[in-house]
Amino acid sequence: MNNPKTTLAALWSATITVLFVTALTITGDKHASVKSWLTTTFRQHWLGKSILAVVVFVMLTLVFSAVIKRTDSKALRSGLIVLITATVFGALVLVGFPLWEFWQK
Amino acid sequence: MTQFQLVTLIAHDFLGVAAVIFSYAVWMQLVKQEPNFHSLRMTTLWAWILTMISWVTGGYYYLTYYGKTIRPLILAGKHPWAHSVMTEAKEHFFLFLPFLTFVLYLIIRTSHSAMMKDVRLKKTVTVLAAVIALLGIAVTLFGVAISGAAHK
Numbered sequence: 001m002n003n004p005k006t007t008l009a010a011l012w013s014a015t016i017t018v019l020f021v022t023a024l025t026i027t028g029d030k031h032a033s034v035k036s037w038l039t040t041t042f043r044q045h046w047l048g049k050s051i052l053a054v055v056v057f058v059m060l061t062l063v064f065s066a067v068i069k070r071t072d073s074k075a076l077r078s079g080l081i082v083l084i085t086a087t088v089f090g091a092l093v094l095v096g097f098p099l100w101e102f103w104q105k
Numbered sequence: 106m107t108q109f110q111l112v113t114l115i116a117h118d119f120l121g122v123a124a125v126i127f128s129y130a131v132w133m134q135l136v137k138q139e140p141n142f143h144s145l146r147m148t149t150l151w152a153w154i155l156t157m158i159s160w161v162t163g164g165y166y167y168l169t170y171y172g173k174t175i176r177p178l179i180l181a182g183k184h185p186w187a188h189s190v191m192t193e194a195k196e197h198f199f200l201f202l203p204f205l206t207f208v209l210y211l212i213i214r215t216s217h218s219a220m221m222k223d224v225r226l227k228k229t230v231t232v233l234a235a236v237i238a239l240l241g242i243a244v245t246l247f248g249v250a251i252s253g254a255a256h257k
Contacts, residue, residue: 004216007215018205021197050164077223080233084232090201091240094197102189
């Protein structure tokens with residue numbers, strides 16, 4: 001865990017996990033079959049999203065740890081900017097989308 | 106509500122707020138010109154651990170009680186938006202926090218020397234800490250609104 005490669009790998013994995021959770025949430029809401037699959041497979045859709053988020057994060061961290069070459073501060077800073085952007089974007093979508101749906105009713 | 110469900114709800118609320126306090130403390134420490142990285146290691150670690158426990162306890166309460174009992178109450182009440190917008194948003198962007206807090210912990214643990222040499226890196230890490238703290242505050246406030254709407 002003291003390895004800068006692991007840190008960068010976790011950073012990029014977190015970015016993809018954030019976007020994955022956002023995409024899965026919107027897709028599940030727009031397509032009943034996705035939500036139905038989550039409920040059937042994991043008993044409840046939110047539980048399914050939680051488990052899948054952990055799986056995606058862990059697996060990607062392992063993969064990225066093996067392939068990442070650059071671990072300098074510029075690589076870390078670039079990765080952080082992407083993570084921050086993805087997080088803000090994801091949070092805005094996850095608030096905006098149900099708000100928009102509620103307004104439509 | 107069973108005793109265990111009540112305990113998990115209290116744990117979720119209390120530890121969630123504690124996680125937000127630790128996250129805010131991380132942000133405020135990073136804003137300093139010379140942060141104390143030794144204490145930051147512990148603070149970021151606790152922010153992550155408390156977020157994880159809040160996730161598990163909140164999840165248990167949500168799966169065993171909220172969905173069956175509180176959700177229909179709110180939807181049938183005067184403020185259905187509390188579930189339709191706030192719970193729906195909160196339960197999903199909360200899922201970002203365990204991973205974000207873990208990444209922040211790793212960065213503090215492995216890159217504190219780089220942060221002291223590279224001011225731009227330190228500022229970017231500070232922005233991440235701020236985003237985490239603000240997301241945590243939003244989750245907490247949404248939770249307060251949802252609780253307020255759950256009245257017969």
